[in-house]
Amino acid sequence: MLANFSRLKVLNVRELRTHWGRALASVLVVAVSAALLVAVLGVSGSITGSIDRLATSIGGDADLEVSGITGDGVDESMLAAVTATGGVRAAVPLIRTRVTADGQPALLIGLGQNAAELHSDLQTAISDQLDRGSPVTSASDGVIVGAGLGVAKGQPFQIAGSTQVTAVAVVDGPAARRLNDAHFVIAPLALAQRLSGRAGRLDSILVFTTSGKDPGAVRTALTTALQGKAVVATPSFRAAQASSSFAILQAMTLLAASVSLVVAAFLSYNAMSIAIAQRRPLISTMRALGGRRRTIMSDMLFEAALVGFLGGVVGSAFGVLIGRLAIGELPSTMVQTLDARLEYVLPVWVVPLTVVACVLASTCASALAARQIHAVAPIEALAPNGATTADRGSRRLRIAAGVAGAVLLAVTVGVVTADLGRIAIASIALSFIGFSALCFAFSGPIIAAAAAVARRFGPAGVLGAATIERAPRRMWVAMMTVLTAVVTTVAVTGATSNAVDSTVASFASIAQADVWVSSAAATDYSSALLPPGTDAAVAAVPGVARVVPDQMAFATVDDSRVMLLGIAANSHRDIFTSLSPEDRHRLLDGDGVALSRDLGTSMNVAAGDQITLQTPTGPRTVRVLALVPYFSGMTGTVAMSLDAMQGWFDRAGASDLEVTVAPGADPDTVRAAIRKVVAPEAFVYSGDEALDGVASALDQVIAVITIIAWIVVVVSAVTLLNTLMLSVLDRRREIGVLRAIGATRSFTLKAILAEAAGIGIVGAALGLVLGAAIQYLTSIALTNVLSIDVAWAPSPSMIGIGLAALAICLLGSVPPALRAARLDIVDAISAD
Structure with a gap:
């Protein structure tokens, strides 16, 4: 064991220290992938973790929770x-x-007189107040506040911007901090109902079962007793529903993270190929001294595992930092239904899983490259790299790679077209591996094409072409580095652009309304109701020709949190305009509902089937008129007539008004007049602004994906620099001889740049083609995940993106070219 450790320390660890630039680049590649995985899993885990933590902190050991079907609670x-x-x-x-408490977001908790039944952080935090019976049983406006709000004892402050209360106690400590990070206001039940505008309503009822009773049986009994007018579930039910609100974020970032991990594995293969090529003399010497191939290969794999481990650890640290920042920057549409303060709660398994994934990816990819060790003979490997034909690789291996690549592509197509949801997104990474394997299978023609391109650059290009042909394996690695950069940018940014464009296009009809009056900003879901009489006030504004009310709410359908849309005649809501004229009439007459396609899939229903909806007025069995491709960002949408929604869900009024301006009236003037007659908390904006709000809600997701893609490009440029620098170092003597017989520094510089151009141009061309193909597969996968028809639309910008990625990669060829041009002739000729 000690001898093995000494050998690894002397040979492998020393090599890593000597070639620290290449080692750092390899660690960086793996670290980027690790950071993405930790960030994605951390954000997702934080959402459910924050909800779970809040549920536990309030309910403690409660067995069940009775809550409202909609956000309006229960009677x-x-x-x-x-x-x-x-x-x-x-x-x-x-x-x-x-x-909003004292100008800060806070959680309002209203408690009844039996609050002492809660064995939780909530009960612990206010145990002294509960023992004294104040302020929970107080009839005054006194409340308990958490220390996180920064309100002092005895200080009056505003809640919801209008009602003044007084902090009769401020609580802090571990229990209070676990309760929404001490950002809470606790009030007697009646006062909390008044403060929240929910007179006679409750948000939930926590249920504690009798010892020995089966909670499942009690749940069934409660559902029967309540006649299906409320949701009876475990307290963790909210967390499960919350995670569904982040479907699009999870889908897009999962795509980027999975592709990034594959890129890391591929570039690990490149790095190992470079390392083996550079150490051929050392490997041959070890073989001549009796070293076994298996021992040398295991040492190289240990080195790869070490790189993967370091990258995983470093990347995980950055991923935690990124996740913490991302939690505070999530789009408002995704967090508006959550009552918990989102805290960074990293599941304990995320970092270990990420490190293991990085080690496996690095080791498995490096194992493919390390097979080259078997081709290193003690005598032949002492010759300069590229001098033998062994560098071209095994014909049998290329055939196997071609078959494997075709199989992987077939599997990817099968998974993507099988409508398997997020699994289809993750499977896109397989297509990248499959295309890479096919490129290896056809490495001969690809290298020949690169050499042909290099020859186009004159006499210096002929020299560059000769170099490409003499070291085909190394040049293939360099070319695939460029291809990786171009494929990643074209496929990921192109697919993201297609998804956003298709999403905005699916909402195009809302721009046909001249003015929108809503209870929420254009970027948010308007689930709250407008003040009574708003529609009449707007209709009376001069220049208003028509006012169409509709309503939006979140509700529980089949244990999933979905969006309800109540629609009236002449509505511009897309799920309504997408229906056939006959189905529109049937929907408005209350003869059925329309479901978004993703909800229909999850419920396993089709057009013509009947479904039963839980409502506050009892179960309602309705017919499904159609399944419509409609983006909701959650787990589905149910559209019904406004009359049905108001009656079934006991929600009189409207959350939005679609206003049509009379012919000849100025829309801006009418819009300004409407602002004057509606309540201050209402939002008024044009149809174009409403459509822009849909797009802006996805801006942050787009920014994250774009940054990820260009990080891969920069890392690829560093890898290309390493490859070409190794080529220059291996040919120092050859370059010195050329300089000695009259080759100028300019000629040498052009030869290296021509070599890089041949590699880069062919790699970029292949990258554009393969990137477009992967973009097409991704569009199909996103169609199933996002419940809209994501149209594959190649654009001229793809070429610009590809050229930009190529330019960045070719920048990596400049330092090696300058080094070659500046080599001292005497030192170069005397190089070993």
């Missing part, structure tokens, strides 16, 4: 029915909603 009268159900030991009513 307070249900508390008696819950308490009277067999197997229920205690039922604690709660108000639990987001508010």
Whole structure:
């Protein structure tokens, strides 16, 4: 064991220190992938973790939770029915909603007199106040606040911007910090109902079952007792629903992270190929001294595992930092339904899993390159690299690579077209591996094409072409580095652009409304109701020809949080305009509902089937009129007539008004007049602004994906620099001889640049073709995930992106070319 460690330290670790630039580049590649994986998994885990933590901090060991089907909660009268159900030991009513307290986002918690039944952080944090019965049972406007709000004891402050309360106690400590990071306001139940505008309503009822009773049986009994007018589930149900709100973010970042991990594996293969080529003399000497191929190969794989481990650890640290920053920058459309303060909660398994994935990716990819060690003979390998034909690789291996590549592509196409959701997104990485294997299978013609391009640059290009042909394996590695950069930028940025363009196009009809009056900004879902009388006030504005009300709400359907849309005649809502004229009439008449395609798939229903919706007024069985490709960003949308939604879900009023301006009236003037008659909290914007809001909600996702793609390009440029620098170092004597017989520095510089141009141009051309193909597959996969028809639309910008990636990669050829031109003739000729 000690001898093995000494050998690794003397040979492999020393090589890493000597060639620290290449080692650093390899670690950087793996670190980027690790950072992406940790960031993606960390953000997803933080969302569910924050909701779970809040649920546990409030409910403690509660067995069940009764909550509203919509965000309006449940009627307070249900508390008696819950308490009277067999197997229920205690039922604690709660108000639990987001508010603005002293100008800061906070969680408002309303508690009844039996709050002491909660064995949780909430009960621990206010145990002293509960023992004194204040302020939970107080009739005054006194509240308990968490220390995170920065409100002092006795200080009056505003809640929801209009009602003044007084902090009679400020609590802090570990239990309070675990409760929404101490950003909370606790009030008596009646006061909390008044502050939240929910008189006679409860957000939830926490249920504690009798010892020995099966919670599943109690849940069934509660559902029966409540006649299906509320959701009865475990307290963790909210977390499961919350994660569905981030489907698009998870899908897009999963795509980028999976592709990045494959890129890391491929560039690890490149780095190992370079290392083996550079160490051929050392390997041959070890073989001549009796070293076994298996021992040498295992040492190289240890080196790759070390690089993967270091990259995984370093990248995980950066991924944690990125995740912490990302949590605070999530689009408002994704967090508006969450009542918890999002904290960074990294699942314990994320970092170990990421490090293991990085080690496996680096080691497995390097193992393919390390097979070259078997071709190193003790005598032949002492010759300069590229002097023998062994460098071309095994014909049998190329055939196997071609077959494997074709199989991987077939598997990818099968998975993508099988509508397997997010698995299809992850499978896109297989297509990258498959195309890489096919490129290896056809490495001969590809290298010949690169040499032909290099010859186009005159006499210096002829020399560059000869170099390409003499070291085909190394040049193939360099070319694939360029191809990787171009494919990644074209495929990832192109697919993202297609997804955004298709999403915006699917909402195009909302721009046909001249003015929108909404309870939320254009970038958010308008689930709150406008003040009563808003539609009449808007209709009375001069220049208004028509006002069409509609309503939006979040509800639970088949244990999933979905969006409900109540639609009236002449609505510009896309899910309505996408229906046939006959289905529109049937929907408005209340004869059925329309489902978004993703919801229909998850519920396993088709047009013509019947479904049962839980509503606050009891279960409603309705017919599915159509499945519509419609983007909701969640897990689906149900569209129904506005009358049905108002009646079934007990939600009188509207959340949006679609306003048509009379012919001849100035839309800007009418819009300004509308702003004057609506409530201050209402939003007024044009149809174009509404459409722009849809696009801007995805801007942050686009920015993340774009940054990821260009990081890969920069890393590829560094790898190309390493490859060409190795080529220059191996040919120092040859370059010295050329200089000695009259070759100028300019000629030498041009030869190296011509070599790089041949590699880069062919690699970029292949990258554009393969990138467009992968972009097409990704568009199909995103169609299934996002529930809209993502159209594959190659654009001229693809060529610009490819050329930009090529230019950055070719910049990596400049330092080796300058080094070759500046080589001292005497030193070069005397090089070993």
